Every structure is written in C-alpha cells, then in structure tokens.
Amino acid sequence: MTEAQARKLKVSVYRYNPDKDNKPYMQSYDVDTQLVNGQMLLDVLHVIRVDDPTLGFRQSCREGVCGSDGMNINGKNGLACVTKIVDLPNKITIRPLPGLPVVRDLIVDMSQFYRQYEKAEPYLQNDQPAPAKERLQSPEERAKLDGLYECILCACCSTSCPSFWWNPDKFLGPAALLQAERFLIDSRDNATEERLTALDDAYKVFRCRSIMNCVDVCPKGLNPTKAIAAIREKLIQEGT
Amino acid sequence: MSIPEIAFDAVIIGGGGAGLRASLQLAGAGRKVAVLSKVFPTRSHTVAAQGGINAALGNMEDDDWRWHMYDTFMGSDSMADQDAIEYMCKNAPQTVYELEHMGLPFSRLENGRIYQRAFGGQTRDFGKGGIAHRTCAAADRTGHAMLHTLYQQNIKAKANIFSEWYAVDLVKSRNGGIAGVIAINMETGETVYLNAKATILATGGAGRIYESTTNAFTNTGDGPGMAMRAGLPLQDMEMWQFHPTGIAGVGVLITEGVRGEGGYLLNKDGERYMERYSPQLKDLDCRDFVSRSSMMEMREGRGLGPKSDHVLLKLDHLGEEIINTRLPGIRELAKTFAGVDPLRDPIPVVPTCHYMMGGIPTNYHGQAITVDNDGKDKIVDGLYAIGECACVSVHGANRLGANSLLDIVVFGRASGIHVGERLVEGLDMPVASRDDIDAAQVRLNRWNTTTDGESVEVIRAEMRKVMQEDFGVFRDGESMAPGLKKLEALQERLQHAALKDKSEVFNFARFEALELDNLMEIALSTARQANHRTESRGAHSRFDCPDRDDSKWLKHIAIFADGRMADRAVNMKPNEVEPLQVKEREH
Numbered sequence: 001m002t003e004a005q006a007r008k009l010k011v012s013v014y015r016y017n018p019d020k021d022n023k024p025y026m027q028s029y030d031v032d033t034q035l036v037n038g039q040m041l042l043d044v045l046h047v048i049r050v051d052d053p054t055l056g057f058r059q060s061c062r063e064g065v066c067g068s069d070g071m072n073i074n075g076k077n078g079l080a081c082v083t084k085i086v087d088l089p090n091k092i093t094i095r096p097l098p099g100l101p102v103v104r105d106l107i108v109d110m111s112q113f114y115r116q117y118e119k120a121e122p123y124l125q126n127d128q129p130a131p132a133k134e135r136l137q138s139p140e141e142r143a144k145l146d147g148l149y150e151c152i153l154c155a156c157c158s159t160s161c162p163s164f165w166w167n168p169d170k171f172l173g174p175a176a177l178l179q180a181e182r183f184l185i186d187s188r189d190n191a192t193e194e195r196l197t198a199l200d201d202a203y204k205v206f207r208c209r210s211i212m213n214c215v216d217v218c219p220k221g222l223n224p225t226k227a228i229a230a231i232r233e234k235l236i237q238e239g240t
Numbered sequence: 241m242s243i244p245e246i247a248f249d250a251v252i253i254g255g256g257g258a259g260l261r262a263s264l265q266l267a268g269a270g271r272k273v274a275v276l277s278k279v280f281p282t283r284s285h286t287v288a289a290q291g292g293i294n295a296a297l298g299n300m301e302d303d304d305w306r307w308h309m310y311d312t313f314m315g316s317d318s319m320a321d322q323d324a325i326e327y328m329c330k331n332a333p334q335t336v337y338e339l340e341h342m343g344l345p346f347s348r349l350e351n352g353r354i355y356q357r358a359f360g361g362q363t364r365d366f367g368k369g370g371i372a373h374r375t376c377a378a379a380d381r382t383g384h385a386m387l388h389t390l391y392q393q394n395i396k397a398k399a400n401i402f403s404e405w406y407a408v409d410l411v412k413s414r415n416g417g418i419a420g421v422i423a424i425n426m427e428t429g430e431t432v433y434l435n436a437k438a439t440i441l442a443t444g445g446a447g448r449i450y451e452s453t454t455n456a457f458t459n460t461g462d463g464p465g466m467a468m469r470a471g472l473p474l475q476d477m478e479m480w481q482f483h484p485t486g487i488a489g490v491g492v493l494i495t496e497g498v499r500g501e502g503g504y505l506l507n508k509d510g511e512r513y514m515e516r517y518s519p520q521l522k523d524l525d526c527r528d529f530v531s532r533s534s535m536m537e538m539r540e541g542r543g544l545g546p547k548s549d550h551v552l553l554k555l556d557h558l559g560e561e562i563i564n565t566r567l568p569g570i571r572e573l574a575k576t577f578a579g580v581d582p583l584r585d586p587i588p589v590v591p592t593c594h595y596m597m598g599g600i601p602t603n604y605h606g607q608a609i610t611v612d613n614d615g616k617d618k619i620v621d622g623l624y625a626i627g628e629c630a631c632v633s634v635h636g637a638n639r640l641g642a643n644s645l646l647d648i649v650v651f652g653r654a655s656g657i658h659v660g661e662r663l664v665e666g667l668d669m670p671v672a673s674r675d676d677i678d679a680a681q682v683r684l685n686r687w688n689t690t691t692d693g694e695s696v697e698v699i700r701a702e703m704r705k706v707m708q709e710d711f712g713v714f715r716d717g718e719s720m721a722p723g724l725k726k727l728e729a730l731q732e733r734l735q736h737a738a739l740k741d742k743s744e745v746f747n748f749a750r751f752e753a754l755e756l757d758n759l760m761e762i763a764l765s766t767a768r769q770a771n772h773r774t775e776s777r778g779a780h781s782r783f784d785c786p787d788r789d790d791s792k793w794l795k796h797i798a799i800f801a802d803g804r805m806a807d808r809a810v811n812m813k814p815n816e817v818e819p820l821q822v823k824e825r826e827h
Contacts, residue, residue: 019743038490039577050697053749054741058279060456063492063573065384066283082576103427104746110280123392124343133297134340136352145345149378149385153282188343 007033007090011044013055014095016102024102026093033085041088042069042080056105064219067154070097071106077156077217097159099168113155116172120180121198125191141187148182148227150220151175157214157224163207170203174214174224177205181227184234196231196238205231243422243677247435247669248274248400250659251421253407253463254442255281257289257383258627258648260390262440262606265656267399271663274434276405276423278458278751281391285444285456286648289383290495290569291359292375293339293645295332299353300373305329306817307364308374312643315361315526316636317778318794318822319476321811324632327604328643328650330816335649336376344389346378347566357566358500361526361640367826371524375642380495380569386645406751407462409680410439410470410623413670417621418470418608420672422680426751429744431684433677437667438659440624441467441600441608442652448755449763450593451708454486454493463629465758467600468765469683472610472620473798475631475808477762478770478780479597481639482713484530486592488550490577493594494570494587496641499523501566503555505534506586507542513551518827525827528638528779531591535713544588552586591713595644596762597635597779598769600625601798601808604632606655611798611806622670624659626651633796636810637778687753693738696753703730703756703763711770716783724767731760765799772797772805790822 009031016024029048036043042062049055057080058068064082072095073083080094100108126135158164158173172180180199183189199205205228214224250266252259255277266273277284296303309329313320340346340354347355359375378385394401404426411433413419420435443463447455464474484505485494499505504523507513517533518525525533538548555563555570560583563571567582574580574587601609608623608630627648634647710723734756741749775789776782796808812819 017743018745053695053697054743056746056748058283060279060283060458061285061288062457063288064576065381065569066279066285066287066456068279068283084576107746109427114280118395123396124341126341130337130341132337134337134346134354137348138352139348139350142345142348149345149388150381151388152287152384153280183343186343186345 009033009044010091011048012093015105017054017104039084040081041073041083041085044085045080056107058107065152067152070154070156072096072098077160079154079219082219097155099159099165110155112168113158116176117153117179120172120176121195122179122183124183124186124189126188127190135188137187144185145182147222148178151178151222152220154219156217156219160213160217162211163209167203167207171207172204174228177231178222178224178227181231184231196234199231200235205235243431243433245433245435248272249436249663250438250440251276251434251436252440252442253421254444255401256284256442256444256627257286257387257390257645258652259442260394261649261652262442262626262656263399264390264393264397265653266660267394267397269660271660274400274402276402276407278404278406280403281401282388284387285459286383286387288456288493289645290380290493291497291500292357292377292382292642293336294374294642295336295376295646296374297333297336297354297356297376299349300356303372303374305332307366307372308332310366310820311362312634312640313820314367314825315638315640317638317788317825319636319778319810321633322814322819323811324604324634326814326817328634328646331650332646335653339386339389339649342389342393344378344385346376357497358524359641360496360524375500377497380497380567383645407466408684408754410466411672411680412470412676413622413672415621417670418623419670426746429747435669437663437669438624439622440626440655441629442626443629445596445628446759446762447593449704449707449759451704452491453593454483454491460755461758461762462755463625464600465761468761468801472608473601473800474598474765475601475796475798476598476633477765477799478773479637479778480593480766481527481595481597481779482531482591483594484527484534484591485553485589487577488588488590491592492573492577494553494573494589498553498555498567498570501562502558503553506552506554507537508544509542513537520827526638527641529827531713532781534591550588550590553589554586555582556584595639596628597637597639599629599631602630602632604654605658606630606651611808615806617808624655626655637780683757687739687750688742690738693736694733696737696756699730699734699737700756703727703760707763711766714781714783715770720767720771724771727764727767731764734760761801768803769797769799794822
C-alpha cells in the first residue's frame with residue numbers, strides 16, 4: 001500500500017437540516033488528505049464529521065455491499081465507500097442522490113424507490129409443493145441469475161435515470177426492473193405469466209429510453225438496461 | 241413525560257438475518273410483529289457474510305450432522321453447549337432447504353444440487369475422515385443472497401418493518417421480566433414505547449470496540465448493552481474471533497472460502513507456513529489457530545512490510561474460472577481495497593477482529609437467561625436473544641467459519657417457533673409501570689440535556705485503541721490489567737460527555753453517542769472477563785497462562801454491568817446422541 005501524496009481537498013457538501021434551515025445551501029470544507037485515515041471518499045467525510053458532527057449521511061459496511069452511502073459525487077452517482085480519493089480532483093462537490101426528497105443533508109427519502117422495488121414482487125413464486133430437499137437447478141440455469149441478484153439497492157441507478165425522475169411512481173426504474181428480471185428468469189419461479197401481465201403497461205417497463213445512465217453508475221457493475229431489454233422482449237413476445 | 245405506546249405480539253430488534261428469519265416465522269403465522277432496524281434491513285451486516293452456511297447435506301460426499309456437531313464442539317475448544325450444537329447441526333439441512341425454497345440463489349453442482357465448499361475445521365467421520373465439503377455457498381456472496389432473500393420473503397409476508405428506528409433501552413415489566421423497548425424514529429426524532437408479549441434482540445455483533453475490524457459501523461452491541469443496563473448478564477465476553485484474512489490496513493473481510501477453494505497463506509520467504517503449524521488441516525485449521533500462527537510469523541519477523549505487519553493470501557493458482565465463478569466478490573474487494581488483482585498477485589492480509597462469541601446467555605429456544613442470587617439459571621420473561629448478540633452457546637471459545645449464518649437462521653427460526661407456540665398457549669401482554677417506562681429513558685434524557693462535556697469521538701477512539709493494543713489475538717496479564725483500568729476511566733468520562741447537535745431529524749451524532757454507551761459496556765465486559773480467565777482456550781490466548789485448564793475453567797462465565805460474575809456449567813447433555821468427550825484439539 002502506497003501512501004497517496006498529500007493533497008488539499010476542497011469539499012463542497014449539500015447541507016439542509018429541516019430543524020433549522022429554511023432552504024438548502026452548499027458548505028465548503030478544506031481537507032488535508034494527510035489527516036484522512038483511508039483511501040476512500042467516505043474516509044474524507046469522516047474527517048469532516050470530526051469537526052462538524054452535524055453533517056448527516058448514511059453508512060454501514062464501508063465495503064460497497066450494503067448500499068447505504070449512495071450520493072452524487074461531482075455530478076455522478078456512486079458509493080462514497082468505494083470511490084477512491086486518487087480518482088477525484090481536488091475540488092469535490094457532493095450532493096444527495098437526485099430526484100428523491102432530501103430529508104437532511106445527504107440523506108434522501110427512499111420510500112418511493114422501495115415502493116417500486118416491492119411492485120416488482122421481488123420474491124420467488126412457485127405454487128408447486130416444495131420437495132423434501134432443494135429444488136434442482138442446473139449450473140447453467142443458475143448462471144442466468146448472475147448480474148441480477150447482486151444488486152445492493154443503493155439506488156444509484158434509479159436516481160440517475162431521467163425516466164425515473166419524470167415518472168417515479170409509474171416507471172419502476174432500473175433497480176426494480178433488474179429484480180423483476182431476476183425472478184422472471186429464475187428456473188424455480190413459475191409465476192412468469194402473472195409477472196409479465198403485471199408489468200405490461202405503458203409505463204412500468206416501457207418508459208425506459210435506453211439512456212444507460214444506470215449502467216454507467218452501478219457500483220456493482222450490473223447492467224439494468226440489458227435486463228429491461230430482456231423483459232421488453234418477453235412482453236412483446238407475450239403480446240403477439 | 242408521556243410518550244406514544246404501540247402494542248405487538250412480538251417486537252424484534254434488528255433486521256439482519258436472525259431478526260428477519262424470526263419475523264418471517266411469526267408474520268407467516270399471522271402474528272402482529274414489528275421488526276425495528278436502525279438501517280434499512282438489507283443494509284444489516286449479514287449482507288457482508290461471504291463464504292457460506294454449514295449444513296450436512298451430503299451433496300459432495302457422505303456427510304452426517306453428528307460429524308458437524310463434533311467439529312463444532314472441537315472448534316469451540318469444548319466450551320459450546322452440547323444441547324445447543326445438537327439442535328443447530330441437526331436442524332441445519334432443513335433450515336438450508338427452506339432458504340433454497342425461498343429463492344436463495346445458491347451455487348449449483350452439475351446434478352442441480354447446492355454447491356458445498358470446504359471450510360476451516362470441517363471434517364468427516366469425527367475428525368478421522370479428512371476435510372469435509374459442508375459449506376453451502378452462493379458464490380462468495382452468501383450473506384448478501386441470504387439477507388435479500390429473507391427481506392423479500394418478509395415483503396411477501398407483509399411484516400411490519402420499522403426501518404431506521406433505533407432501540408434505546410428495554411422496559412422492565414411489573415413481574416420482573418421485559419415488557420418492551422423504548423425506540424426512536426430516526427427520521428423524526430420521535431420517541432415511542434413498543435410494548436410486546438415477546439421482545440427479541442437480534443442486534444448482531446460489536447466489532448467496533450476494536451480499531452481494526454471486519455465489522456460495519458453499525459455493529460455496536462446495542463442488544464447486549466440494553467440487556468446489561470436492564471440488570472441482565474452477558475457471557476463469555478473474552479471470546480473474540482480474529483479472522484485470519486482481513487485486508488491489511490483496511491480490515492475488509494476476505495472469506496475463508498478462498499482457502500476452502502485451495503488458496504493458502506505465505507510468509508515473506510514465500511513459505512506456506514500453515515503446513516508447519518498444522519500438518520493435517522493446514523490453512524483450513526480453525527480460525528483462532530490460523531490467526532495465532534500468522535501473528536507468530538509476523539512477531540518473528542517473517543511478515544511482510546517494513547514492520548512485518550502482514551502476510552499474503554495466494555490464490556492465483558486457482559485459475560481465472562474458479563476465481564471468477566466462486567470468488568468474484570473477493571476479486572472485486574482485493575482490487576478496490578488492496579489494489580491487487582488476485583488473478584495475478586496475492587492479497588496482503590492480517591488477523592482482524594471479526595466476531596463476538598459471547599453475548600446474552602440463552603437456551604436453544606432463544607430465551608434469555610439470567611443467574612439468580614443462588615447462582616441458578618433463570619429464564620427472563622418476555623425476552624429472547626438470537627444471532628451474534630446471543631450466546632446460546634454454539635460457538636464456545638471459537639466459532640467455526642460458516643456456522644454464524646447457520647446460527648442466525650436456525651435460532652431466528654427457533655425463537656419464532658417458540659414465541660409462536662407460547663402465543664397460542666395464551667401469553668399475557670406484560671405491563672410496565674410509568675416509572676419503568678421513565679427509567680428506560682434516563683440515558684436518552686441525559687444525552688439530550690447535557691450541554692457541556694467531552695466529545696463522543698475522542699472517547700470512542702481511545703477505547704478502540706485500548707482494545708486493539710491490550711485485548712487482541714495474544715493477551716497478557718501485564719497489559720490487560722492496566723488496559724482494564726484505562727477502560728474504567730473512559731467509562732467514567734463517557735458519563736459526562738455531551739452532544740453538540742441536539743436536532744431531531746436523522747441526528748447521527750445522537751445515535752453514535754447512544755451506541756458508544758453500548759460499545760463501552762461490551763469493551764469493559766471483555767476486559768474484565770479476559771483478565772479473569774487465567775488460562776488459554778479458543779480465541780482467548782494468554783502469554784502468561786498458555787495452557788488450557790479444564791479443571792478450573794471449563795465453564796461459561798456470566799458477567800453483570802457492575803462486574804459481578806457467575807459461573808455457568810457447559811451443557812454436556814445432548815438430547816439424542818451420546819455426549820461428546822472433552823479432549824484436546826489436534827492440528
């Protein structure tokens with residue numbers, strides 16, 4: 001591990017505390033990277049919080065698997081805990097994930113995002129009695145779930161999607177549709193027809209315009225656009 | 241001051257694997273359940289578990305849950321309760337099949353069955369048949385796959401999830417049991433009393449007492465802290481697992497599954513040193529033993545770096561296909577946090593605090609146990625504890641890898657079944673007096689009203705430093721005694737610390753202060769019990785008392801907040817099988 005060269009960062013952070021602020025504002029902090037214990041943007045936020053414990057942001061695992069610390073970093077959504085300081089310029093602007101109501105500072109109200117997730121019925125459905133042991137699934141069938149099941153629900157994708165900004169209640173958004181495809185394609189799920197019927201309207205799937213911001217920002221390297229295309233194809237086949 | 245009250249059949253505190261499994265059992269049976277979680281449930285630390293979950297399915301070769309039970313007991317250094325490990329290992333296959341039926345995307349064998357890998361301390365035929373492949377895996381993201389599956393099933397079961405609610409303290413009932421909990425809605429700051437026929441603690445670990453840990457920021461021992469303040473004991477708190485492979489300097493976990501798939505540890509001379517320490521199991525020996533071996537290499541100057549402060553985990557020889565299909569998450573973590581691609585280069589690793597074997601003593605239904613004035617076990621009415629915050633005890637002095645995901649689902653399920661049965665029998669809603677409800681808010685009020693004092697941050701940093709320096713992999717009476725004194729002084733300072741920010745909406749400074757109270761209870765209990773146990777057993781290894789001493793120390797030890805301790809016998813009476821014999825471990 002090499003020590004990064006000392007840098008003076010200028011970090012501008014979106015601030016809003018409903019207890020005392022009438023409106024949001026940007027607050028600037030100077031951070032000397034020599035004081036940062038770690039290599040990630042999250043570690044920079046910790047240094048800021050030592051002096052200013054009022055700064056609010058979510059965090060938990062600090063290794064990119066819990067999905068708590070999604071935020072907009074220099075205009076692009078990402079997880080603070082896996083965003084390397086060396087990859088950022090000295091001037092860093094941090095805002096909450098766009099398109100969702102801000103509750104405080106970098107903390108957004110994610111209920112709309114979760115509601116869309118639930119609409120995708122993200123649970124295995126199989127009306128056959130379960131066998132005494134496991135349901136069998138070949139490695140090839142299982143491989144179809146790769147690239148889908150790994151989603152961490154950080155919302156970086158859906159909140160970078162213009163279609164989700166315009167119709168957050170009608171378009172399910174990339175994260176929810178990734179899960180829709182994860183269960184459509186699972187060989188153990190036999191509710192395919194019902195799932196497709198539930199998805200078949202002008203908005204839930206078809207508002208995707210293949211802008212591909214979701215693919216660009218996903219911290220897990222997943223491809224929701226591809227999953228959405230696969231659902232579209234099934235819906236079109238179903239319709240003919 | 242009167243606060244709103246809501247009543248439930250059961251309140252579960254913690255939305256990780258244990259809490260969600262318990263919730264599913266009860267919500268599925270139509271019970272009115274609330275799951276309180278200080279993070280949205282899929283952000284709980286179960287999500288970070290990698291390697292897998294043990295169950296003797298026998299998919300790779302013949303297997304038997306009795307062999308699993310034997311390994312668990314040997315791994316525990318004879319300190320696990322035999323009735324509890326019997327229950328866990330026997331119910332493991334059924335519990336795993338249930339998870340599969342719920343949709344958990346396990347990796348598969350050619351014949352369509354669940355893939356099982358080798359893991360540390362797992363053997364066949366009572367230690368005589370070589371290494372077992374018993375660990376059911378979803379690539380190296382088993383915890384993520386499990387937690388999301390359980391959350392999804394809770395959506396289906398329409399469970400009440402109180403997401404981003406923080407539990408402050410337990411409320412005692414008039415009959416001396418537990419009547420519920422005081423909790424804060426983190427988004428609004430509102431304080432509420434949740435009254436329940438059963439309160440189930442499922443708050444996970446507390447690895448944040450150490451400077452370097454694989455644990456999430458949220459692993460702060462809230463359940464054990466609450467139990468202690470309610471006058472209940474913890475148990476075996478000196479037993480902390482140090483995982484052999486945390487990424488050096490960062491602490492991020494690299495699964496034992498890497499070694500299960502054939503990876504191994506190297507010192508600076510390129511020697512596979514575990515062959516020397518453990519000729520039979522080598523790199524797949526138990527975690528306490530592998531961690532001590534790595535520490536010895538580093539102490540004797542065979543570690544890497546100018547300070548000889550890490551060793552290497554080599555896996556490039558496994559080849560691209562195995563790494564990309566079975567260990568993709570590890571490759572991602574190594575690239576991100578260590579700057580190495582394990583397809584080519586070894587990962588720098590170091591033993592890192594990982595797991596709390598101790599916790600709230602319970603029976604294998606999850607019912608919390610206290611010790612009365614005559615030294616006898618007594619069930620605490622209305623209170624359960626499951627998962628890492630509990631001490632059943634299935635891990636004794638050292639947990640086997642992949643037994644923790646098993647622990648959380650088996651005992652999450654068991655507690656749900658037990659509470660469900662008691663509700664059918666007709667359980668009364670416990671009643672708390674106004675004074676009891678007020679008493680559970682004293683600590684919160686103290687933080688809300690104190691205006692001048694030291695910051696939480698400084699005290700927390702000092703506590704973590706003491707724990708790291710004096711209560712690590714190797715311990716010594718000479719440093720532990722002053723270490724305990726330092727912690728006692730820190731606890732005293734914490735009583736007078738103050739919050740600057742007293743705002744209501746998502747005030748994380750307030751929650752971190754409340755969490756530090758819990759961490760301090762855990763750190764102090766650990767230090768007191770580590771000083772007290774003058775032998776070496778499992779993860780508790782003392783230079784000044786290097787041997788295991790069954791005549792004096794083959795026992796659990798409970799500890800109360802004031803430091804008072806009480807011995808509890810290790811259960812040696814399984815219900816079905818012959819008791820396992822206490823013996824020395826072999827390497």
